[in-house]
Amino acid sequence: MRNWVLRGVKKGRVTTRFPYGEPESVSPWSTRPVRTGEGDVTCPADAIEDGEVRMDRCISCGRCSGPFSPEGKIDISVIGRVEKRFRKSFTVFVIDTGSCGACNLEVKTLSNPIYDAHRLGINFTSTPRHADALLVVGTLAEGMKEPLMRAYEAMPEPKLVMAAGTCAISGGILGEGVSGLLKADVLIPGCPPTPFTILDALVKAKGGP
Amino acid sequence: MDDSLSAVFTIEGEMLCVKGHQSTRLIPCTLQEVSAHENSLFLTGKADTRERPDLFRFNLGPVSGGLLESVRMDVYTDGERMAHISPDVLFKNRQPAMKSSEAPAALLKAERINGAYSAAFSTAFCMAAEEIGGIEPPHEVKLARILMTEVERIANHIHVIAKLTEGASQNVAAQHLFALEERTRRIASEHFGHRYFFGVNGIGALERGLDTRSLAPKVEGVAHEFASIWEDLTSSRLFLDRLQTTCRADYEWMVGPAVRAADFRYDSRLSGYLPYSDLSFEVATDDTGDVLSRALVRQKEIEISSILVDEVCHSMKGAARGSSEKVRGRGWAVKRVETPGGDMLMLLGLADSIVTDFDIRSASAANLLAFVQSATSGILTDFTFGWESFGFWISELGGYS
Amino acid sequence: MIELLLLLFLLPVAASAFSKKTSYGLSIAASLVTAAAAFWSIMTNGAGESLTAAGSLFGLDTLSWYFLLVGAVSWLLTSLYSVAYDNYSRAVTAAYHMAVLSIVVVILSRSYLPFLIAWEGMSVSGYFLISYKKGTGRLPPYVFLVFGEVSALLILLMFTYFYAATGKPDFTAAAYSQVAVFAGLVGFLVKLGITPFQMTEWLPIAHGGAPVNGSVLFSATMTMASIYSILRILTFVQVATLTGGLLMAIGVFSLLFAAIYAASSEHVKMLPAYSTIENSGAMLILTGASVVSMNSGDSLLANFALAGVMVYVFAHTVSKTGLFLFAGVIERSSGTLDLNRIGGTSSGLFSAGGLLNALSLSGMLPFGGGLGEWMMLETLFVMVTFSSPSISVLSTFTGAMAALGAGITLVAMTKFYGYGGRVRRSAATPARTMTGPILAAGAISLLIGLAGIAVIGSAGGVTEAITGSSPAGLLTGLLVVPQGFLISSPGPAGTFGVVSPLFVAALLLIFLLLSYALFGRKRVRVVPVWNNGVAREQEPVSFAYANALRLTLRHVYPSGRDAADGGPAPSFDIFWEWLIGVSGRFGKASRAFALAFMNSDLSRYMLYLLIAFLAVLVYVIV
Missing domain, CATH: 1.10.287 (Helix Hairpins)
Known part of the structure; x- marks a missing residue:
């Protein structure tokens, strides 16, 4: 109680400049690995095709390090649809269909003062009834198929479906992705995608900051 | 010393168990013991769902806002009291295909069982594989594992306390703590290449070269800031009131911060699976067993872990990068590793580098019954505190194929 | 006219010996004629009084006409309903018609003896209505009879004293001893089922297995007869302030207790029966308040309180009739009296009928019950400003407890309707002749509230007869509210009041139509209930609905959760x-x-x- 205000003032601004400036910290192995050297690699996720890493399968394990090194760019998402009506206010409902928990933490961290997604008009809701977008994390577990469809049905139109993390996109090495049930409009790769990547995709999907 | 059943594993159709808080020895056990154990884990289907005319049953989850993961809790209430809680944890059960994959690939799956505890999980997997293959990893690798698991512990403990703080509506403090958690994850990303230590651990080696210079002061900075936030936080009567006497659990069969908060000195790090005895490691305990005690144990452990990180960094010369070795030989190994949530047992069976058996008894599985029992007869608003204080991860519950 | 009325209500009794249908037909005719005559008499400001034959045994004044109208509406609806419902023996039908006749005689009596005989007739026919069924235990009919006799005895005592004091066999104004008056009033209260004599109300209904028209009789019109009798006593007996205060205290005690018991009741018929006690309590409070105001010199407020009684008694009798008819159908179609296991109904119209009646009984505006409840609370509110500190204190406490009871009543009624009125496709469809009266009762309850100013206006004759002063000034106007559309409650500290529900309803309707014209119909998409990702499978339990109340008031309820097996036993009176x-x-x-x-x-x-x-x-x- 005593000095929370003082502590806040002393701490100064912690919030990132992103998306108006560059990200302050990028977790290297969550970005796209690109070939920088010679040598054979076997990818445990079968993500390398014709010398290129397919981000929908890459699990950011770094087993290709050496011949490959991380690019360090966070804007690796595939934005299949932009819904400009959500620009000023974008409410996201997160559903965990079978994740390891890392994606959940990365989405959760967007609400802290460092990322402060609220300043960009992005809010997280606890019911699909108020949601503009469904953010799916994790592989599609059998038991979560019904809840996922119920959540999707409960959402008002227009609605976006976003798959965050390799598990949700393709299932990665652990199972199947969400595509069996829903077509994802926005794909956010990474294992887990860094918070900046998720934030970038959210901002782009709603038509800009 | 408590020698209750802590895990049951099935190897080639035979049920074997591990008893006590330190042992990793597989011994035969009776069917009675096994069924009692399985009931306590809530993995044999839904628990008691009797209907009583005076109780309202409502379901929290599987998908609700307050919970980070998908889990269903049927809460029976007669107004404000929780008369009974019946969890259903299998909604998001992924059944990862561990068997018949190669050990190095299985390691990647093992570290993705619970992303938040991935350093501990990968360490357990690697140690088990090393034991089967008779590989002795270099000392530097062991130290690196200590570094990873302790930084992971700090991040998770901060997360748990932040969630408790958020539950108590101490929002300013909660945001300071969440920002601090993020700072810790960034430290991990800078020094280990990944915010959740994915792809770092390897069997007999480290998959990546590590740069541990300047790690210690950064971790110390986090611990220092945490201590100062905690000091201000605990000067709030409102905060303490919500935590004190809430969800008291003093069962000896619990694990992790929960059992230590009930004044039992159980910590699998004492068994020396990694060279903790060379360091000034001590077990943090508290004596009340309520939510506040569990938070206090976590608070002390953050401090202890930061000291361990400091000591390891000073004695480490920088670990060389290697590559996961092929594991020759055939056999089974059980490993205990202290995850941030508590003691986790992992069974690994390998036959010439191919996984034949895999199972875990996670800290969440061990503590779930303690939550159900301690929250029962509390009031509905205690739910959050009880749940968060144990630091459950649903991802580590469920089966493997 | 009196002879005609008696004959009209005697005919069904006689006819029931031959045919049940004919007897109900005759009863419908009698009720229709009575209602029409009463309506005409009230509208023409007491023209019906000229119909009074000479003689001292019977009489017809505005008070009688008013209660005859209220009763006739209830009997009309019940008889219409019974044509399709009644599958009991002819003896039961005869007992029912006998009881109706007794009530008519009570209302017409101007003399002690016919009144007492009719009062006794009510008890005896009630006894037969309860005890006809084989399965009925011995105790309930006896208890009902014992209390009936206690009531008759106390009234007999009062009348004997009156007769001794005046030497006249008919109702004569004189200065009577308050002890005798109070004893007689207690006689009526026992019959009303006032706390702690609650069992006289719910016992015959719950345990007797009486047909539903019997339940209506016990709950709606017998209650009405008791209220009538108390008002009748007030017309010729000077009641002391202390007695008035006691009536208020007894009334509020009953109101609160009955509301609590109603809310926790799991019995399809007991819940509305408790609600009747709660309403009787409210009417007693108003009656007591009118006595206190009259004696304190505020005769306009006394008029206001009595007008409240009239609104209350009309609204309660009609909507309770509707609610019991409703209960009769759902009980029969699901074969249980347990609210939790009631199957509901397949007819939305039928369910809506139940809703209208439940809304009125829960004291919602613009229903008659809501208007009555407002008038009760308003009277107590104004009485706080009286100069006498004891009256202020009494009305403060009465008002606070009554408001609490009124709130709990809402729990009881939402519970009753919420569980009893569930619309389910699988449930049985009630006959139209059964749905009609229920809907009609609901519509009339609504009308009583909407046309509240007309009811208050027409009750003026009654209130004036009791208070001896003009009720002019109760209906006024203010600012945009036209003259006659403001119901004011004048007190020593100035005038309070409420805008007539009719005016409010008209305004709402205008705005509703306006917004509809402007924006049209909204597009609606129906989606399944969001229940955290799974299908809604929980059935909310009616027992648990009131459990918070049960836990808070566990000392009022003798059985708690410590019953066998950790589960609770249903609480009891x-x-x-x-x-x-x-x-x-x-x-x-x-x-x-x-x-x-x-x-x-x-x-x-x-x-x-x-x-x-x-x-x-x-x-x-x-």
Whole structure:
């Protein structure tokens, strides 16, 4: 109680400049690995095709390090649809269909003062009834198929479906992705995608900051 | 010393168990013991769902806002009291295909069982594989594992306390703590290449070269800031009131911060699976067993872990990068590793580098019954505190194929 | 006219010996004629009084006409409903018509003896209505009869005293002893089922297995007869302020207790029965308040309070009739009295009928019940400003408790309707002749509220007869509210009031139509209930609905969660528990006595006593 205000003032601004400036910290192995050297690699996720890493399968394990090194760019998402009506206010409902928990933490961290997604008009809701977008994390577990469809049905139109993390996109090495049930409009790769990547995709999907 | 059943594993159709808080020895056990154990884990289907005319049953989850993961809790209430809680944890059960994959690939799956505890999980997997293959990893690798698991512990403990703080509506403090958690994850990303230590651990080696210079002061900075936030936080009567006497659990069969908060000195790090005895490691305990005690144990452990990180960094010369070795030989190994949530047992069976058996008894599985029992007869608003204080991860519950 | 009325209501009794349908047809006709005559008489400001034949035994004034109208509406709806519903024996039908006749006689009586005979007739026909069924235990009919006799005895005492004081056999104004007046009033209160005599209200309804038209009779029109009787006493007896205050205290005690018991009741018929006690309590408060105001010199407020009684009694009688008819259908179609296991109904129209009546009984505006409740609370509110500190304190406490009780009533009624009125495709469809009266009762309850100013206006004759002063000034206007559309409650500290529900409803309707014209119909998409990702499978339990109340007031409810198996036993009326204990011991003793000295069946003996008592009364008159 005593000095929370003082502590806040002393701490100064912690919030990132992103998306108006560059990200302050990028977790290297969550970005796209690109070939920088010679040598054979076997990818445990079968993500390398014709010398290129397919981000929908890459699990950011770094087993290709050496011949490959991380690019360090966070804007690796595939934005299949932009819904400009959500620009000023974008409410996201997160559903965990079978994740390891890392994606959940990365989405959760967007609400802290460092990322402060609220300043960009992005809010997280606890019911699909108020949601503009469904953010799916994790592989599609059998038991979560019904809840996922119920959540999707409960959402008002227009609605976006976003798959965050390799598990949700393709299932990665652990199972199947969400595509069996829903077509994802926005794909956010990474294992887990860094918070900046998720934030970038959210901002782009709603038509800009 | 408590020698209750802590895990049951099935190897080639035979049920074997591990008893006590330190042992990793597989011994035969009776069917009675096994069924009692399985009931306590809530993995044999839904628990008691009797209907009583005076109780309202409502379901929290599987998908609700307050919970980070998908889990269903049927809460029976007669107004404000929780008369009974019946969890259903299998909604998001992924059944990862561990068997018949190669050990190095299985390691990647093992570290993705619970992303938040991935350093501990990968360490357990690697140690088990090393034991089967008779590989002795270099000392530097062991130290690196200590570094990873302790930084992971700090991040998770901060997360748990932040969630408790958020539950108590101490929002300013909660945001300071969440920002601090993020700072810790960034430290991990800078020094280990990944915010959740994915792809770092390897069997007999480290998959990546590590740069541990300047790690210690950064971790110390986090611990220092945490201590100062905690000091201000605990000067709030409102905060303490919500935590004190809430969800008291003093069962000896619990694990992790929960059992230590009930004044039992159980910590699998004492068994020396990694060279903790060379360091000034001590077990943090508290004596009340309520939510506040569990938070206090976590608070002390953050401090202890930061000291361990400091000591390891000073004695480490920088670990060389290697590559996961092929594991020759055939056999089974059980490993205990202290995850941030508590003691986790992992069974690994390998036959010439191919996984034949895999199972875990996670800290969440061990503590779930303690939550159900301690929250029962509390009031509905205690739910959050009880749940968060144990630091459950649903991802580590469920089966493997 | 009086002879005609008596004949009209005597015919169904006679006809029931031959055909049930004919008897109900005759009853419908009698009710229609009575209602029309009463309506005409009230509208023409007492023209019906000229119909009064000379003589002192019976009479017809505005008070009688008003209650005849209220009763006739209830009997009309019940008889219409019974044509399709009644599958009981002819004796039961006869008992029902007999009871109606008794009530008519009570309302028409201007003399002690016919009044007492009719009062006794009510008890006896009630006794037959309850005890006809084979499965009925011995105790309920006896208890009902015992309380009926206690009531009759107390009234007899009062009338005997009146007769002794004046030497006249008919109702005559004089200065009477307050002790005798109070004793007589208690006689009426016992019949009303006021706390702690609650069992006289719910017992016959819940345990007797009486047909639903009997339940309506006990709950709606017998209650109405008691209220009528108290008002009748007020027309010629000066009641002291203390007695008025006592009425208020007894009333609010009943209101609160009955509301609590209603909210926690799981019984399809007991819940509305408790609600009747709650309403009786409210009417008693208003009656007491009018006495206190009259004696304090505020006769306009006394008029206001009495007008409140009139609104209340009309609204309650009609909507309680509707609610019991509703309960009769859902009970029969699901074969249980347990609210939790009631199957509901498949007809939305039928369910809507139940809703309208439940809304009125829960005190919602613009229903009649809501208007009555507002008038009660308003009266108490104004009385706080009286100069006498004791009256201020009394009205403050009464008002606070009444408001609390009114809130709990809402729990009871939402529970009753919420569980009883569930619309389910699988449930049975009730006959149209059964749905119609229920809907009609609901519509009339709504009309009583909407046309509240007309009811208050037409009750003016009654209130003036009791207070002796003009009710002019109750209906006024203010600012945009036209003259006559503001119901004001004048008190010493200035005038308060409420805008007539009709005016509010008209305004709402205008805005509703306006917004519809402007924006049109909204597009609607129906989606399944969001239940955290799974299908809604929980059935909210009616027992748990009131459990918070049960836990908070666990000392009022004798049985709690500590019953067998950790589960709770349904809570029960403490007054009843106590009575069971006492009567168990008394019953043993008297049975021993009977066996030792009379060597015959006790029930036959009781019946013999009753008939003998009636015969003696008739003999005395003749």
